[in-house]
Amino acid sequence: MSALKTQPRSAARRLVRNATALAVAAGSVLAVSGTAVAHDRPAHRASYQVDTAQLATGLYQSAYSERHHVLWTTTAVGRPPVTQSRLLKVDPKTLKTKAAYTPPVTDQATGAVEAVYGVAVDDEHDTVWTTNTRNNSVAVYHQRTGKHLATLPDVAHAREIVVDKRHDLAWASGFGDGSVVAFDTRTFKEKKRVKVEGAGTAGLAVDTRTGTAYATDLTNDRIIAVSPYKAEPRFIPTGDAPIGIELSADGRTAYTANQAAGTLSVVDLRKGTVTRTVTTGAGAISVAADHRSGRVFVANRGSGTTTVVDPRKGTVLADLATGPNPNHVTVRRGTAYVVDKSAAGADRIDSVHRISLTRSH
Template identity: 60%
Template sequence: MGNSGIRSTRRRATLAVSAALVVGAMVGGVNAPSATARTPAAQTAAASRHAAPTYQVTSAALTSGLYQTAYSQRHDDLWVTAASGTTSQLLRVDPRTLKVEKTITPPVTDAATGAVEAVYGVAVDDRNDTVWTTNTRNNSVAVYSQRTGKHLASFAGVGHAREVLVDEARNRAYATALGDGSVVVYDTRTLKEIRRVHVEGSSPAGLTVDRRTGTVYVTDLSKERLIAVSPKASVEPRFIPVAGGSLLDVSLDRTGRTAYVADLKNGRVSVVDLRTGTTVRTIDTGAGTLSVATDPRTGLLYVGLQTSGTTKVVNPNTGATVAELATGAKTNHVTVTPRGVFAVDKSGPRGSGLPDSIHRITFGR
């Protein structure tokens, strides 16, 4: 079977898995059914059918210094960044087997030491068949070909580049420059920088996009707020206060009207109404709340906790913890995909060279 046949088969399998996830997650989750049976036998059968889902975690060691992941629907691949010491790798991983399919070494930036353009943040652009990375050590953003792994471009002058996202519908990529208070905007077709949104005194960190409106929401690590960046250059940023400490990550609900903000300092997730600009509630999730991702099918949150090395499944409507799953010594990033939920950890001691792990969370019965 040729590559196109393999990809086609994997895409069909992805759809099947996605359908299974919907069924499993809807049971006992935010959208759980509440049907009442009429007889004891029917009640028993209903209880069996509507029992809360169990979660299965499959883990694999990859390499040292794992940082973030991003999923490609086009190729059914998972892209993983890793940086440790003077080394760095961009990995293409099979989301079914967790085996590395391809290892890409970034360009060398220092011939004397062999240091490379280390990759940290990552986003996939399926429309233009590319992968975008932030290269924190040398303050840049890079683009690679998904198909060949070729390094296509690098953009300098992004102070402490932390995260990157792609808005495929508008052919835009956004990167946070934590060190110089800017959000940098790129054209994903021409691979050119087109705009910088600078907010004096800010420390842009995590970001997400409302796919319908194109508005990008950015956590400000130093000012306890979200920065709303319009896709229109003529519109000034809007500021939404979020009481908390170290606001590192943000995710939206399926409507784009509610934001969930990870507060590392206070160990919680803040629920923010974006229309009114108010914090509706806070959910205590635990020390080291570093990453948050929303499952658009169920509304459940997956919260990565670096201190406990776990990922919590949380109902944002009630604040209840649905499950807490072991995902490595120091869970660093969580991604929701049709293949399941993926978490990467930093389990190996710094400088030890020991491999960190990737974990796939799926539903079972």
């Protein structure tokens, strides 16, 4: 799909959002639940279609597998001891669950399981990596069978995980002690650990060309850059309470979703400066980029929207309703998938939303 052409906001160019509330049985796909149209010329327009399905209770994050053409999502319900948690394999076309895997039990007396929260896919080794926040660990599962392969301990309040397939590393953030930890994706052995005192490491992104991992420091309004080849990290300022992070296709720019400010920061990683700040919505929590078009998607938990941004111009292209509490967004070839924690469906089911670009003349 081609990039959406926009001009600065004016009377000639406006955003139109039409949200339609539809009710269906859990697991079925809804019709268009929201559209946003950006006008650039009278004879040409681009719009975003949002398809929604009730999926499961306790959705947290998602990751796309190119190898199997599935969307992996994590679910966890309640506070410790968490007894309800599953790793779901979702059909991206129907938005229905193809398979569900329950993490191993960690306490026979309470029935507590090794609940999964963050998720990343390693298509090269046919595995799925998860963060087990309550258990201070990360885990590895086989993609084809869902078999639990390993639990790797000592990642304090593990939040997010990303895979660098070029360097065979999986990076995890330890929010509990300000750490960033790398594991070998072949052997599951720990390869590197950097701990920053007073930091609250949250979101993660990795530049597969240089091997550098970038973690948001929610506590100190900065990005922590960790190279596998350097002992000391580099610190780069960004917006107010950054939590989600993504990189541009060339790895020179970082985008952070800033939870306290409700903004997207565009950060020049070489210069170490914020070049643009775009207001997206209250509680901006997650960000993902479409590397073909350059568009950036920001999930705003407080405002219940996902905002589409042109980071080069610093303009908002669309603002889409994606459930009362969108929690995470991931992008695959121009299509964005947003999971929410609305508990708005039957039996408090959460939903998944698929955002696709449509064009009409």
